[in-house]
Amino acid sequence: MSDDASALHDSPGARLASLVERRWATISLLVIVIFVAVAAFAGIHQAAMPQARVEMVSPTRLHLGGEFVETNLGSAVEPDGTVTVRALGQQYSFTPQCMIVPTDTLITFRAASPDVIHGFLIEGTNVNTMLVPGYVSTIHVRFERPGDHLMPCQEFCGVGHEGMWAKVRVIDRAEFLKMAETKPRLTCVE
Numbered sequence: 001m002s003d004d005a006s007a008l009h010d011s012p013g014a015r016l017a018s019l020v021e022r023r024w025a026t027i028s029l030l031v032i033v034i035f036v037a038v039a040a041f042a043g044i045h046q047a048a049m050p051q052a053r054v055e056m057v058s059p060t061r062l063h064l065g066g067e068f069v070e071t072n073l074g075s076a077v078e079p080d081g082t083v084t085v086r087a088l089g090q091q092y093s094f095t096p097q098c099m100i101v102p103t104d105t106l107i108t109f110r111a112a113s114p115d116v117i118h119g120f121l122i123e124g125t126n127v128n129t130m131l132v133p134g135y136v137s138t139i140h141v142r143f144e145r146p147g148d149h150l151m152p153c154q155e156f157c158g159v160g161h162e163g164m165w166a167k168v169r170v171i172d173r174a175e176f177l178k179m180a181e182t183k184p185r186l187t188c189v190e
């Protein structure tokens with residue numbers, strides 16, 4: 001190194017410059033580390049947390065009483081005009097096997113499983129959730145047009161998984177309300 005260069009390198013100005021540079025390098029690294037930590041925390045925290053509103057139900061007592069007793073399954077018109085459909089998914093069927101709902105109505109599906117995890121998916125809609133033993137799965141949907149939708153179980157639940165499916169039948173709202181006048185719980189099981 002020439003005398004001039006080493007003089008320049010050792011000058012107070014150069015030392016200050018390299019000090020400032022190192023400080024900023026540290027700060028920018030810290031900023032990156034903080035961002036990564038925040039993103040990791042947010043992701044892991046969210047994934048590890050249960051849903052904001054969790055309803056629990058004893059899987060071994062579902063059939064004995066309460067909301068998911070057999071006579072309470074199917075579609076019911078609520079006082080506010082919405083429709084609640086209660087269903088069970090168990091190895092290897094859904095009850096009711098055919099669920100009936102009206103068009104242009106807020107539908108609330110409430111479903112549970114007494115045995116293992118099943119899938120609750122309605123084709124042609126964004127309904128896609130899991131039935132986890134011990135919890136009530138609640139999902140809202142609205143159907144615009146009449147028609148049938150297949151509802152295959154989409155979580156592997158055992159040897160009969162492939163054959164586990166149900167159907168959601170959407171019918172005209174007026175027709176549905178007329179049927180509901182005579183029966184408190186509706187299904188389209190034949």
Ligand code: CUA
Binds near residue numbers: 089156160
């Ligand atoms: Cu139930 Cu797969």
